[in-house]
Amino acid sequence: VSTWSSVPAGPPDPILGVSEAFKADKDPRKINLGVGAYRDENGKPYVLSSVKKAEESIRASNPDKEYLPITGLPEFTKNAAKLAYGEDSAPVKAGTIAVTQSISGTGALRIGGAFLGRFYPHAKVIYLPVPSWGNHTPIFRDSGLEVRGYRYFDKKTVGLDFEGLKEDLRNAPEKAIVLLHACAHNPTGVDPTPAQWQEISDIVKERQLFPFFDMAYQGFASGSTDRDAFAVRHFVKEGHQIALSQSFAKNMGLYGERVGAFSLITADAEEKARVDSQLKIVIRPMYSNPPLHGAQIANTILSTPALYHEWESEVKGMAERIISMRERLYNELTHTHKTPGEWSHIKSQIGMFSFTGLSEAQSVGLAEKAHIYLTKDGRISMAGLNGSNIDYFAESVARAVK
Ligand code: PLP
Numbered sequence: 001v002s003t004w005s006s007v008p009a010g011p012p013d014p015i016l017g018v019s020e021a022f023k024a025d026k027d028p029r030k031i032n033l034g035v036g037a038y039r040d041e042n043g044k045p046y047v048l049s050s051v052k053k054a055e056e057s058i059r060a061s062n063p064d065k066e067y068l069p070i071t072g073l074p075e076f077t078k079n080a081a082k083l084a085y086g087e088d089s090a091p092v093k094a095g096t097i098a099v100t101q102s103i104s105g106t107g108a109l110r111i112g113g114a115f116l117g118r119f120y121p122h123a124k125v126i127y128l129p130v131p132s133w134g135n136h137t138p139i140f141r142d143s144g145l146e147v148r149g150y151r152y153f154d155k156k157t158v159g160l161d162f163e164g165l166k167e168d169l170r171n172a173p174e175k176a177i178v179l180l181h182a183c184a185h186n187p188t189g190v191d192p193t194p195a196q197w198q199e200i201s202d203i204v205k206e207r208q209l210f211p212f213f214d215m216a217y218q219g220f221a222s223g224s225t226d227r228d229a230f231a232v233r234h235f236v237k238e239g240h241q242i243a244l245s246q247s248f249a250k251n252m253g254l255y256g257e258r259v260g261a262f263s264l265i266t267a268d269a270e271e272k273a274r275v276d277s278q279l280k281i282v283i284r285p286m287y288s289n290p291p292l293h294g295a296q297i298a299n300t301i302l303s304t305p306a307l308y309h310e311w312e313s314e315v316k317g318m319a320e321r322i323i324s325m326r327e328r329l330y331n332e333l334t335h336t337h338k339t340p341g342e343w344s345h346i347k348s349q350i351g352m353f354s355f356t357g358l359s360e361a362q363s364v365g366l367a368e369k370a371h372i373y374l375t376k377d378g379r380i381s382m383a384g385l386n387g388s389n390i391d392y393f394a395e396s397v398a399r400a401v402k
Contacts, residue, residue: 072101113143184351
Protein backbone atom coordinates (compact mmCIF):
# COMPACT_ATOMS: atom_id res chain seq x y z
CA VAL A 1 0.00 0.00 0.00
CA SER A 2 1.08 3.56 -0.58
CA THR A 3 2.52 5.52 2.32
CA TRP A 4 -0.23 8.10 1.90
CA SER A 5 -3.21 5.80 1.48
CA SER A 6 -4.79 6.96 4.72
CA VAL A 7 -4.52 10.70 3.97
CA PRO A 8 -8.11 11.95 3.92
CA ALA A 9 -9.21 14.35 1.19
CA GLY A 10 -9.60 17.87 2.60
CA PRO A 11 -12.34 20.29 1.65
CA PRO A 12 -11.56 22.66 -1.24
CA ASP A 13 -10.77 26.30 -0.43
CA PRO A 14 -14.15 28.07 -0.52
CA ILE A 15 -12.88 31.12 -2.42
CA LEU A 16 -10.65 29.36 -4.92
CA GLY A 17 -13.58 27.01 -5.60
CA VAL A 18 -15.61 29.99 -6.80
CA SER A 19 -12.87 30.94 -9.28
CA GLU A 20 -12.75 27.39 -10.65
CA ALA A 21 -16.48 27.29 -11.23
CA PHE A 22 -16.22 30.69 -12.95
CA LYS A 23 -13.44 29.47 -15.25
CA ALA A 24 -15.47 26.44 -16.30
CA ASP A 25 -18.53 28.58 -17.18
CA LYS A 26 -18.69 29.37 -20.90
CA ASP A 27 -21.45 32.00 -20.81
CA PRO A 28 -20.23 35.40 -22.10
CA ARG A 29 -22.19 37.24 -19.38
CA LYS A 30 -20.35 35.47 -16.56
CA ILE A 31 -19.00 37.60 -13.70
CA ASN A 32 -16.48 36.60 -11.01
CA LEU A 33 -17.16 38.47 -7.77
CA GLY A 34 -15.34 35.94 -5.62
CA VAL A 35 -11.71 36.98 -5.93
CA GLY A 36 -10.10 39.50 -3.60
CA ALA A 37 -8.01 41.17 -6.27
CA TYR A 38 -8.60 44.54 -7.88
CA ARG A 39 -9.89 44.63 -11.44
CA ASP A 40 -9.87 47.69 -13.67
CA GLU A 41 -12.81 49.21 -15.55
CA ASN A 42 -12.39 46.48 -18.20
CA GLY A 43 -12.40 43.68 -15.65
CA LYS A 44 -8.67 43.10 -16.11
CA PRO A 45 -5.87 42.75 -13.52
CA TYR A 46 -4.19 46.10 -13.00
CA VAL A 47 -0.46 46.70 -12.74
CA LEU A 48 0.10 50.14 -11.25
CA SER A 49 2.11 52.60 -13.32
CA SER A 50 4.17 53.47 -10.22
CA VAL A 51 5.04 49.77 -9.93
CA LYS A 52 6.10 49.54 -13.58
CA LYS A 53 8.31 52.61 -13.17
CA ALA A 54 9.82 51.23 -9.96
CA GLU A 55 10.61 47.98 -11.79
CA GLU A 56 12.27 49.89 -14.63
CA SER A 57 14.44 51.83 -12.23
CA ILE A 58 15.40 48.63 -10.38
CA ARG A 59 16.31 46.95 -13.68
CA ALA A 60 18.34 49.98 -14.74
CA SER A 61 20.39 49.76 -11.54
CA ASN A 62 21.50 46.27 -12.62
CA PRO A 63 20.85 44.65 -9.22
CA ASP A 64 22.22 41.30 -8.09
CA LYS A 65 20.13 38.44 -6.71
CA GLU A 66 21.85 37.99 -3.37
CA TYR A 67 19.92 36.82 -0.30
CA LEU A 68 18.19 39.39 1.83
CA PRO A 69 18.81 39.36 5.59
CA ILE A 70 16.41 37.13 7.61
CA THR A 71 14.16 40.09 8.43
CA GLY A 72 14.29 41.47 4.90
CA LEU A 73 15.35 44.66 3.18
CA PRO A 74 16.08 47.08 6.05
CA GLU A 75 15.12 50.22 4.12
CA PHE A 76 11.83 48.63 3.06
CA THR A 77 10.83 47.64 6.59
CA LYS A 78 11.70 51.09 7.88
CA ASN A 79 9.56 52.73 5.20
CA ALA A 80 6.72 50.24 5.66
CA ALA A 81 6.57 51.06 9.38
CA LYS A 82 6.58 54.78 8.57
CA LEU A 83 3.67 54.30 6.18
CA ALA A 84 1.61 52.46 8.79
CA TYR A 85 2.44 54.33 11.98
CA GLY A 86 3.02 57.76 10.45
CA GLU A 87 6.29 59.66 10.29
CA ASP A 88 5.63 61.60 13.47
CA SER A 89 4.56 58.58 15.51
CA ALA A 90 6.38 58.34 18.84
CA PRO A 91 7.69 54.76 18.43
CA VAL A 92 8.87 55.53 14.87
CA LYS A 93 10.81 58.54 16.17
CA ALA A 94 12.13 56.62 19.17
CA GLY A 95 13.15 53.67 17.00
CA THR A 96 11.32 51.14 19.18
CA ILE A 97 9.41 49.28 16.47
CA ALA A 98 10.69 45.77 15.86
CA VAL A 99 9.82 45.06 12.24
CA THR A 100 10.46 42.30 9.77
CA GLN A 101 9.63 41.80 6.12
CA SER A 102 7.10 39.02 5.58
CA ILE A 103 5.57 36.92 2.85
CA SER A 104 2.73 39.39 2.38
CA GLY A 105 -0.03 39.80 4.97
CA THR A 106 -0.53 36.09 5.48
CA GLY A 107 3.14 35.61 6.33
CA ALA A 108 3.06 38.59 8.68
CA LEU A 109 0.11 37.10 10.56
CA ARG A 110 1.86 33.73 10.68
CA ILE A 111 5.10 35.21 12.05
CA GLY A 112 3.04 37.18 14.58
CA GLY A 113 1.14 34.05 15.56
CA ALA A 114 4.37 32.09 15.99
CA PHE A 115 6.02 34.87 18.00
CA LEU A 116 2.99 35.23 20.30
CA GLY A 117 2.74 31.46 20.57
CA ARG A 118 6.32 31.36 21.78
CA PHE A 119 6.65 34.53 23.85
CA TYR A 120 3.26 35.99 24.80
CA PRO A 121 3.52 35.80 28.59
CA HIS A 122 -0.21 35.37 29.29
CA ALA A 123 -2.91 32.91 28.20
CA LYS A 124 -2.43 32.29 24.47
CA VAL A 125 -6.00 33.00 23.46
CA ILE A 126 -6.86 35.14 20.44
CA TYR A 127 -10.28 36.65 19.77
CA LEU A 128 -11.29 37.07 16.12
CA PRO A 129 -14.26 39.05 14.84
CA VAL A 130 -17.21 36.92 13.71
CA PRO A 131 -17.01 36.66 10.80
CA SER A 132 -13.39 37.23 9.84
CA TRP A 133 -11.15 36.54 6.87
CA GLY A 134 -11.35 32.76 6.42
CA ASN A 135 -7.62 32.23 6.81
CA HIS A 136 -7.34 33.85 10.26
CA THR A 137 -8.57 30.81 12.18
CA PRO A 138 -6.17 28.28 10.58
CA ILE A 139 -3.24 30.74 10.75
CA PHE A 140 -3.60 31.27 14.49
CA ARG A 141 -4.60 27.69 15.23
CA ASP A 142 -1.50 26.44 13.39
CA SER A 143 0.49 28.97 15.45
CA GLY A 144 -0.62 27.21 18.62
CA LEU A 145 -3.07 29.86 19.84
CA GLU A 146 -6.55 29.10 21.07
CA VAL A 147 -8.99 30.84 18.72
CA ARG A 148 -12.22 32.37 20.00
CA GLY A 149 -14.68 34.85 18.51
CA TYR A 150 -16.19 38.22 19.37
CA ARG A 151 -19.42 39.49 17.85
CA TYR A 152 -18.87 41.86 14.94
CA PHE A 153 -21.55 41.71 12.30
CA ASP A 154 -25.27 42.16 12.77
CA LYS A 155 -27.19 40.31 10.07
CA LYS A 156 -30.38 42.23 10.83
CA THR A 157 -28.90 45.66 10.17
CA VAL A 158 -26.19 44.41 7.79
CA GLY A 159 -23.94 46.59 9.94
CA LEU A 160 -21.65 46.54 12.96
CA ASP A 161 -22.92 44.78 16.09
CA PHE A 162 -21.20 47.34 18.27
CA GLU A 163 -23.03 46.45 21.48
CA GLY A 164 -22.21 42.76 20.98
CA LEU A 165 -18.58 43.60 20.19
CA LYS A 166 -18.19 45.68 23.36
CA GLU A 167 -19.89 43.09 25.53
CA ASP A 168 -17.70 40.27 24.18
CA LEU A 169 -14.46 42.23 24.59
CA ARG A 170 -15.47 43.23 28.13
CA ASN A 171 -16.16 39.58 28.93
CA ALA A 172 -12.93 38.32 27.39
CA PRO A 173 -10.37 37.13 29.94
CA GLU A 174 -7.91 39.80 30.97
CA LYS A 175 -4.85 40.05 28.69
CA ALA A 176 -6.39 37.97 25.91
CA ILE A 177 -5.14 38.78 22.40
CA VAL A 178 -7.67 40.50 20.14
CA LEU A 179 -7.39 40.63 16.36
CA LEU A 180 -8.66 43.85 14.80
CA HIS A 181 -9.04 44.59 11.09
CA ALA A 182 -7.45 48.03 10.77
CA CYS A 183 -9.75 49.08 7.91
CA ALA A 184 -11.93 47.60 5.16
CA HIS A 185 -13.03 44.61 7.23
CA ASN A 186 -13.02 41.42 5.20
CA PRO A 187 -15.54 39.88 4.50
CA THR A 188 -18.19 42.37 5.66
CA GLY A 189 -16.96 45.78 4.45
CA VAL A 190 -18.17 47.14 7.81
CA ASP A 191 -15.73 49.25 9.86
CA PRO A 192 -16.12 50.94 13.25
CA THR A 193 -16.32 54.75 13.11
CA PRO A 194 -13.45 56.78 14.62
CA ALA A 195 -15.57 57.35 17.75
CA GLN A 196 -16.23 53.62 18.02
CA TRP A 197 -12.51 52.89 17.63
CA GLN A 198 -11.88 55.19 20.59
CA GLU A 199 -14.33 53.19 22.68
CA ILE A 200 -12.74 49.92 21.55
CA SER A 201 -9.34 51.29 22.54
CA ASP A 202 -10.69 52.13 26.00
CA ILE A 203 -12.08 48.62 26.50
CA VAL A 204 -8.82 47.06 25.28
CA LYS A 205 -7.06 49.19 27.88
CA GLU A 206 -9.52 48.35 30.67
CA ARG A 207 -9.27 44.62 30.03
CA GLN A 208 -5.52 44.83 29.28
CA LEU A 209 -6.13 43.01 26.00
CA PHE A 210 -3.29 42.73 23.50
CA PRO A 211 -4.30 44.31 20.16
CA PHE A 212 -3.08 42.61 16.97
CA PHE A 213 -3.98 44.70 13.92
CA ASP A 214 -4.33 43.18 10.48
CA MET A 215 -3.92 45.98 7.94
CA ALA A 216 -4.31 44.37 4.53
CA TYR A 217 -5.97 47.34 2.83
CA GLN A 218 -4.25 50.59 3.84
CA GLY A 219 -5.38 53.22 1.33
CA PHE A 220 -7.87 50.91 -0.29
CA ALA A 221 -10.77 51.73 1.99
CA SER A 222 -10.99 55.51 1.79
CA GLY A 223 -8.37 56.27 -0.85
CA SER A 224 -6.11 57.83 1.81
CA THR A 225 -3.34 55.84 3.49
CA ASP A 226 -3.46 58.24 6.46
CA ARG A 227 -7.20 58.01 6.99
CA ASP A 228 -7.14 54.21 6.74
CA ALA A 229 -4.42 54.08 9.41
CA PHE A 230 -6.59 55.94 11.92
CA ALA A 231 -7.27 52.96 14.19
CA VAL A 232 -3.65 51.80 14.27
CA ARG A 233 -2.35 55.30 15.01
CA HIS A 234 -5.03 56.01 17.59
CA PHE A 235 -4.15 52.85 19.51
CA VAL A 236 -0.45 53.70 19.38
CA LYS A 237 -1.15 57.24 20.58
CA GLU A 238 -3.16 55.76 23.44
CA GLY A 239 -0.07 53.86 24.51
CA HIS A 240 -1.06 50.36 23.39
CA GLN A 241 1.79 48.06 22.52
CA ILE A 242 0.33 46.73 19.31
CA ALA A 243 1.29 43.98 16.88
CA LEU A 244 0.74 44.84 13.22
CA SER A 245 0.50 42.88 10.01
CA GLN A 246 0.84 44.85 6.76
CA SER A 247 0.25 43.71 3.20
CA PHE A 248 1.23 45.45 -0.03
CA ALA A 249 -0.80 42.99 -2.10
CA LYS A 250 -3.82 45.21 -2.55
CA ASN A 251 -2.61 48.78 -2.16
CA MET A 252 0.33 48.29 -4.56
CA GLY A 253 -1.27 45.49 -6.58
CA LEU A 254 1.71 43.28 -5.69
CA TYR A 255 -0.40 40.17 -4.98
CA GLY A 256 1.93 37.49 -6.35
CA GLU A 257 5.11 39.29 -5.29
CA ARG A 258 4.26 38.59 -1.62
CA VAL A 259 5.34 41.83 0.04
CA GLY A 260 4.42 42.52 3.66
CA ALA A 261 5.72 43.41 7.08
CA PHE A 262 5.15 42.37 10.67
CA SER A 263 5.94 44.71 13.54
CA LEU A 264 5.75 44.93 17.31
CA ILE A 265 6.13 47.98 19.51
CA THR A 266 8.76 47.51 22.17
CA ALA A 267 9.63 49.52 25.29
CA ASP A 268 13.15 50.64 24.34
CA ALA A 269 16.17 49.93 22.15
CA GLU A 270 17.42 47.13 24.36
CA GLU A 271 14.06 45.33 24.32
CA LYS A 272 13.78 45.89 20.57
CA ALA A 273 17.13 44.18 20.06
CA ARG A 274 15.96 41.15 22.06
CA VAL A 275 12.67 40.97 20.13
CA ASP A 276 14.49 41.37 16.79
CA SER A 277 16.82 38.51 17.69
CA GLN A 278 13.86 36.22 18.43
CA LEU A 279 11.97 37.23 15.29
CA LYS A 280 15.01 36.00 13.37
CA ILE A 281 14.95 32.72 15.28
CA VAL A 282 11.24 32.30 14.47
CA ILE A 283 11.72 33.06 10.76
CA ARG A 284 15.00 31.32 9.94
CA PRO A 285 13.66 27.75 10.12
CA MET A 286 10.39 28.72 8.38
CA TYR A 287 11.78 30.12 5.12
CA SER A 288 15.27 31.45 5.89
CA ASN A 289 14.78 34.88 4.30
CA PRO A 290 12.10 36.65 2.26
CA PRO A 291 11.86 37.24 -1.50
CA LEU A 292 13.75 40.20 -2.92
CA HIS A 293 11.99 41.65 -5.93
CA GLY A 294 8.68 42.76 -4.45
CA ALA A 295 10.35 44.43 -1.50
CA GLN A 296 12.58 46.34 -3.90
CA ILE A 297 9.53 47.52 -5.82
CA ALA A 298 7.65 48.64 -2.69
CA ASN A 299 10.74 50.29 -1.27
CA THR A 300 11.48 52.15 -4.51
CA ILE A 301 7.95 53.56 -4.45
CA LEU A 302 8.04 54.42 -0.76
CA SER A 303 11.43 56.11 -1.01
CA THR A 304 11.09 58.02 -4.30
CA PRO A 305 8.88 61.11 -3.84
CA ALA A 306 7.66 61.25 -7.46
CA LEU A 307 6.71 57.56 -7.45
CA TYR A 308 5.19 57.87 -3.99
CA HIS A 309 2.88 60.64 -5.20
CA GLU A 310 1.92 58.72 -8.28
CA TRP A 311 1.22 55.65 -6.16
CA GLU A 312 -0.95 57.67 -3.76
CA SER A 313 -3.09 58.88 -6.64
CA GLU A 314 -3.33 55.36 -8.07
CA VAL A 315 -4.50 53.97 -4.71
CA LYS A 316 -7.03 56.77 -4.59
CA GLY A 317 -8.12 55.93 -8.13
CA MET A 318 -8.73 52.28 -7.23
CA ALA A 319 -10.63 53.20 -4.07
CA GLU A 320 -12.72 55.75 -5.95
CA ARG A 321 -13.64 53.35 -8.72
CA ILE A 322 -14.88 50.92 -6.08
CA ILE A 323 -16.82 53.66 -4.30
CA SER A 324 -18.42 54.72 -7.59
CA MET A 325 -19.49 51.11 -8.21
CA ARG A 326 -21.14 51.11 -4.77
CA GLU A 327 -23.11 54.26 -5.63
CA ARG A 328 -24.16 52.90 -8.97
CA LEU A 329 -25.13 49.47 -7.65
CA TYR A 330 -27.22 51.07 -4.93
CA ASN A 331 -29.01 53.28 -7.46
CA GLU A 332 -29.66 50.44 -9.87
CA LEU A 333 -31.00 48.15 -7.14
CA THR A 334 -33.25 50.69 -5.47
CA HIS A 335 -34.28 53.04 -8.27
CA THR A 336 -33.96 51.20 -11.57
CA HIS A 337 -35.06 47.76 -10.41
CA LYS A 338 -37.10 48.61 -7.29
CA THR A 339 -35.46 45.63 -5.56
CA PRO A 340 -37.26 44.73 -2.33
CA GLY A 341 -35.29 45.45 0.85
CA GLU A 342 -32.91 48.06 2.21
CA TRP A 343 -29.67 48.45 0.23
CA SER A 344 -27.96 51.48 1.77
CA HIS A 345 -25.29 49.21 3.30
CA ILE A 346 -23.88 48.79 -0.22
CA LYS A 347 -22.93 52.48 -0.06
CA SER A 348 -21.86 52.66 3.59
CA GLN A 349 -19.62 49.60 3.48
CA ILE A 350 -15.99 50.18 2.68
CA GLY A 351 -13.11 48.53 0.84
CA MET A 352 -13.00 45.77 -1.69
CA PHE A 353 -15.83 43.69 -0.28
CA SER A 354 -19.50 44.01 0.38
CA PHE A 355 -21.69 41.70 2.39
CA THR A 356 -24.80 42.04 0.24
CA GLY A 357 -27.19 40.34 2.64
CA LEU A 358 -28.01 37.77 -0.07
CA SER A 359 -28.73 34.34 1.41
CA GLU A 360 -26.78 31.21 0.59
CA ALA A 361 -29.63 29.99 -1.65
CA GLN A 362 -29.73 33.32 -3.50
CA SER A 363 -25.93 33.39 -3.88
CA VAL A 364 -25.81 29.85 -5.25
CA GLY A 365 -28.83 30.64 -7.43
CA LEU A 366 -27.00 33.58 -9.01
CA ALA A 367 -24.27 31.21 -10.21
CA GLU A 368 -26.71 28.64 -11.54
CA LYS A 369 -29.17 31.01 -13.18
CA ALA A 370 -27.12 34.10 -14.04
CA HIS A 371 -23.47 32.92 -14.27
CA ILE A 372 -22.54 35.29 -11.44
CA TYR A 373 -20.06 33.85 -8.95
CA LEU A 374 -19.78 34.95 -5.33
CA THR A 375 -19.05 33.22 -2.04
CA LYS A 376 -21.97 31.46 -0.34
CA ASP A 377 -22.03 34.02 2.46
CA GLY A 378 -23.27 36.64 -0.02
CA ARG A 379 -19.98 38.51 -0.16
CA ILE A 380 -19.09 40.23 -3.43
CA SER A 381 -15.85 41.84 -4.51
CA MET A 382 -16.87 45.32 -5.63
CA ALA A 383 -13.73 45.41 -7.78
CA GLY A 384 -15.26 42.74 -10.02
CA LEU A 385 -17.99 45.17 -11.09
CA ASN A 386 -17.54 47.67 -13.91
CA GLY A 387 -19.49 49.77 -16.38
CA SER A 388 -20.05 46.79 -18.67
CA ASN A 389 -21.41 44.28 -16.18
CA ILE A 390 -23.03 46.24 -13.36
CA ASP A 391 -26.45 46.58 -15.06
CA TYR A 392 -26.63 42.86 -15.65
CA PHE A 393 -25.53 42.20 -12.08
CA ALA A 394 -28.13 44.53 -10.53
CA GLU A 395 -30.88 43.11 -12.71
CA SER A 396 -29.89 39.56 -11.73
CA VAL A 397 -29.83 40.41 -8.01
CA ALA A 398 -33.23 42.05 -8.30
CA ARG A 399 -34.57 38.92 -9.96
CA ALA A 400 -33.01 36.68 -7.28
CA VAL A 401 -34.59 38.71 -4.46
CA LYS A 402 -38.07 39.22 -5.92
N1 PLP B 1 -5.82 39.87 5.97
C1 PLP B 1 -6.98 40.10 5.36
C2 PLP B 1 -8.11 40.64 6.16
C3 PLP B 1 -7.13 39.85 4.01
O1 PLP B 1 -8.30 40.09 3.42
C4 PLP B 1 -6.04 39.33 3.28
C5 PLP B 1 -6.19 39.01 1.86
O2 PLP B 1 -7.22 38.80 1.32
C6 PLP B 1 -4.84 39.12 3.96
C7 PLP B 1 -4.76 39.41 5.30
C8 PLP B 1 -3.56 38.61 3.37
O3 PLP B 1 -3.35 38.70 2.06
P1 PLP B 1 -1.89 38.57 1.47
O4 PLP B 1 -1.23 37.41 2.15
O5 PLP B 1 -2.12 38.34 0.03
O6 PLP B 1 -1.20 39.85 1.77
